[in-house]
Amino acid sequence: MAPSSCCVHCGFQSLYVQRNSLFKKKDIFVQKKTNVKKTMNVVCNLVEKKRPKVLIAGAGLAGLSCAKYLTDRGVEAVVVESRNVLGGKVAAWKDKEGDWYETGLHIFFGAYPNMLQLLRELNIYDRLQWKEHAMIFNNKASDTPSPGQNMSSYSKFVFPSIPAPLNGILAILFSDMLTWKEKLLFARGLIPAIFGGQDYIEDCDKYSWTEWLIRQNIPTRVNDEIFIAMSKALNFINPDEISAMVILTALNRFLRETYGSKMAFLDGNPPERLCRPIVDFIEANGGKVWMKHPLRRIETREDGTVESFVVGNAVGKAEQWRADAYVSALPVDILKMLLPLSWKSIEFFHQLSFLKGVPVINIHLWFDRKLTDVDHLLFSRSNLLSVYADMSNTCREYFDENKSMLELVFAPAAAYISKSDEDIVSVTMKELERLFPQHIGPNAQLPAKLIKYKVVKTPRSVYKTSPGLNSYRPSQVTPISNFFLAGDFTSQQYLASMEGAVLSGKLAAEAVVRYLESRPMDTMESTEVASNQLVIR
Numbered sequence: 001m002a003p004s005s006c007c008v009h010c011g012f013q014s015l016y017v018q019r020n021s022l023f024k025k026k027d028i029f030v031q032k033k034t035n036v037k038k039t040m041n042v043v044c045n046l047v048e049k050k051r052p053k054v055l056i057a058g059a060g061l062a063g064l065s066c067a068k069y070l071t072d073r074g075v076e077a078v079v080v081e082s083r084n085v086l087g088g089k090v091a092a093w094k095d096k097e098g099d100w101y102e103t104g105l106h107i108f109f110g111a112y113p114n115m116l117q118l119l120r121e122l123n124i125y126d127r128l129q130w131k132e133h134a135m136i137f138n139n140k141a142s143d144t145p146s147p148g149q150n151m152s153s154y155s156k157f158v159f160p161s162i163p164a165p166l167n168g169i170l171a172i173l174f175s176d177m178l179t180w181k182e183k184l185l186f187a188r189g190l191i192p193a194i195f196g197g198q199d200y201i202e203d204c205d206k207y208s209w210t211e212w213l214i215r216q217n218i219p220t221r222v223n224d225e226i227f228i229a230m231s232k233a234l235n236f237i238n239p240d241e242i243s244a245m246v247i248l249t250a251l252n253r254f255l256r257e258t259y260g261s262k263m264a265f266l267d268g269n270p271p272e273r274l275c276r277p278i279v280d281f282i283e284a285n286g287g288k289v290w291m292k293h294p295l296r297r298i299e300t301r302e303d304g305t306v307e308s309f310v311v312g313n314a315v316g317k318a319e320q321w322r323a324d325a326y327v328s329a330l331p332v333d334i335l336k337m338l339l340p341l342s343w344k345s346i347e348f349f350h351q352l353s354f355l356k357g358v359p360v361i362n363i364h365l366w367f368d369r370k371l372t373d374v375d376h377l378l379f380s381r382s383n384l385l386s387v388y389a390d391m392s393n394t395c396r397e398y399f400d401e402n403k404s405m406l407e408l409v410f411a412p413a414a415a416y417i418s419k420s421d422e423d424i425v426s427v428t429m430k431e432l433e434r435l436f437p438q439h440i441g442p443n444a445q446l447p448a449k450l451i452k453y454k455v456v457k458t459p460r461s462v463y464k465t466s467p468g469l470n471s472y473r474p475s476q477v478t479p480i481s482n483f484f485l486a487g488d489f490t491s492q493q494y495l496a497s498m499e500g501a502v503l504s505g506k507l508a509a510e511a512v513v514r515y516l517e518s519r520p521m522d523t524m525e526s527t528e529v530a531s532n533q534l535v536i537r
């Protein structure tokens, strides 16, 4: 696949060829007049010799997106990843029976412009399986199932196919979860969420979601019925802990964009179906992704800029890798540990200490029969669980006509993260007695047997979005001229999500290109060292 709008000779984007620092525009213009083909060959030769190289640590979505967009701009993108699996928080593994289990149940939204564009650019957009435009909540009515009433029941917010915000307002008005008075108070309270700009939303970072609801006179029951589930889905914590900014951001996108809240599942495991095509693109265009190559240390020069990344190689030895610019696409908790001592006193890096990953657990339960035919995400409204889905319905690769595989997000997980898998599955099964009374528990008429389970714990996942932390999120540009940041925790409007990660990578790539363009050509690291820049210590 060639980058779009690029030089047909060498695959470099025209924008990059026009770099003042690399080529004198005047010379190219004069030569072009005389012999276009010859000039293009000269340009390609020049470019190939001087191709700048950028080293990126982390092959999650942020690092891969950064490498993809650098590749588009004619840069040699080299990614080092500590694990032997792509994707970071979207990583997944196959068990010995060939079943996949994942770090997290992942949903794509219509309001993810950068992710959707990336999928289109890679020609894999059709791997998204879009679902009915609705949000489905388990009813609390089945809390104490009786033998006569032991079917799971659901409440739906259905978004009709009319423009936003009308479709969202109608979805609220026609749902059966709230009384008419609650619906009206809720809709009135939401007006600033729909029409308030980004400044209003960011200003609300000082409140927790519960505090914001109280200020808007929205009844507490709305919080209990809807927003405990939403808060846990967005950041794995409860509404009294989450910044109002997070939920307002989601609501703003969902209510302003007609298809903003429409959900899709990937058609299979994320490392192969989502990450591999990005790697193939990078490698087909001269870049490289090195698995099992952890960044161990960042070496600095006297002026504080990055001298090299010290990377562990395949046999565990440390190597010094040099490039023209460096990007960390690591989770914030790991980045903090790898910061050079001399950077720690810089306010920009010091502020990272306020950002901490929140614990979450992803559970997979395989049953001997079908528990539901719902082909969608479900908000469990359980104290222990957040969202879940029967992946045997929602995802083509996991499809099974006769058996269910429930994937459930267990949150808040702080009290359970150090418990055994058996304990976690046991309390989850107890919760499922309420969600599937007809199949699980003492009243089950068609009992289902748990065949096997898999528990994936992430003690430090996305950063915990407590009130007041938004201003501590760093920009992609850092005070260190040749060092950049990508990652869902960095500053961008999509919070800690796949969309946020992809956007952060794109923004970091743009910042790196601006930096490279501003440098005179003869200072390029890649002009000093030939193609393979490994210097073994």
Ligand SMILES: Cc1cc2nc3c(=O)[nH]c(=O)nc-3n(C[C@H](O)[C@H](O)[C@H](O)COP(=O)(O)OP(=O)(O)OC[C@H]3O[C@@H](n4cnc5c(N)ncnc54)[C@H](O)[C@@H]3O)c2cc1C
Residues within 6 Å of the ligand: 057, 058, 059, 060, 061, 062, 063, 080, 081, 082, 083, 086, 087, 088, 089, 090, 103, 104, 105, 106, 107, 108, 293, 294, 295, 296, 329, 330, 331, 334, 360, 361, 362, 409, 458, 461, 462, 486, 487, 488, 489, 496, 497, 498, 499, 500, 501
């Ligand atoms: C349970 C769960 C459910 C989620 N659900 C959703 C959802 O439904 N929708 C949504 O949009 N988002 C969801 N997310 C959030 C989303 O997964 C993340 O926001 C996003 O994937 C983060 O990408 P990232 O590249 O910023 O970070 P990461 O994915 O953490 O990537 C960082 C990479 O750096 C690597 N690394 C670490 N140390 C080193 C080192 N020393 N050297 C080299 N590499 C290193 C890691 O192995 C990893 O590959 C969910 C997350 C979880 C945990």
